[in-house]
Amino acid sequence: MFIWQLFLSLLVAFAVNFVSAESFPEELRSDDPDVAKEQKAVYDLILKYxxxxxxxxxxxxxxxxxPESYSQWNNKPTDDTSEERRKRYKRLFGEEKFETDxxxxxxxxxGNMAFVRTHHERGATVVNIKTGYTSIDLNRELFVLQKINGEWLIRVYMFNTNPIQGEA
Structure with a gap:
């Protein structure tokens, strides 16, 4: 019985690690397992966003x-408080619906800082809630994260619109 429990435990652990590794693109992973673990945590946070x-x-x-963070969007003032950010997102979500990938x-x-660059390969689909007009939003994003009390959080978020995506 003990052997089967051990075997099943190892199988479950392998499956969890396999699924976890598969969901994080290999080309982004560091060869250093400790760094790769932190990269995965950062990746997961951006996916939550x-x-x-x-x-x-x-x-x-x-x-x-x-708590001390900044959001800088195209053609908008910098949001440097949670209240400003709350108002900006609430207003945005009242006007538009997103399908971002x-x-x-x-x-x-x-160390305790991380830098993530993303883009929208096909563009994010944006639907104006009032008119129903659908547009494609082509952005490149920069996320600067800081690990605070063991948790990765966004410290700076900014993006710019550029129809040529993913180019350095």
């Missing part, structure tokens, strides 16, 4: 930012 963006979830988005260009981790 993407999910919250696509579902119009301001509350979740606010939890992903550090971040393509990751790089994830760098240096």
């Amino acid at each position: 993407q999910t919250a963006l696509n579902s119009g979830d301001t509350k979740t988005i606010l939890t992903l930012f550090s 971040f393509q990751f260009d790089s994830i760098e981790v240096h």
